[in-house]
Amino acid sequence: MTTLTLVQGDLTRESADALVNAANSSLLGGGGVDGAIHRRGGPAILEECRRLRAGHLGKGLPTGQAVATTAGDLEARWVIHTVGPVYSDTEDRSGLLASCYRASLRVADELGARTVAFPAISTGVYRWPVDDAARIAVETVRGAATSVAEVRFVLFDDRAYAAFAARAG
Structure with a gap:
């Protein structure tokens, strides 16, 4: 069973797998969470992202899918x-x-991650209403078949x- 934890704060300051x-x-x-992760994580993240773009993600990462890179200088193994x-x-x-939550948990399982920290995806510049985003996020994570022990x-x-x-609740 996956434990759900809520934290108010800065995702880039979290320690997780x-x-x-x-x-x-x-x-x-980019901006928001994306820019903060790249800034705090340092150049290693961008370097791996560029390699992905030069390879099988030449047209970019499609909406709803997920891919992992190093976490660079962040207190995590992966982003x-x-x-x-x-x-x-x-x-x-x-x-x-x-799908963003399911795909991220699937990648986490492939990596062997036991703790995963999520932001409220799409609620910033993508304008998703936060109440509805919370409903989708919590229901999806609770319904996911995953080996992740804690979703934060x-x-x-x-x-x-x-x-x-x-x-x-």
Whole structure:
């Protein structure tokens, strides 16, 4: 059984086997969580991302999928990069958001990770409503067949923490 833990704080300060990066499809850094992970993790993460882009991910990482790299200078062994969907009022993309969590846990299992720290994927510049994102994240992680012992949701602010706390109960 996977334990769910909630933490309010900075994902890049967490110690875990794997930290999940809410990446953009280029894998080359960006804003929000993605930029913070690349800045704090140092050049080794970007170097591995560039190798992935030069290889089988030449067109970038598709939304809902996940891939791992070193964690560089972070207090983790790996960074699992996943690309969340942009929220849409006219198209249901909740399956893609759930896929981010499932795919990240699948990669974590392949790596042998026992602890995985997630941000609230897609709730920043991708505008996913945090209450709905929390529902999808918690339901997906609880329903996942995984060997990961602890999933930690690391939430940036009071609002996100409250939304996840209401769902994780």
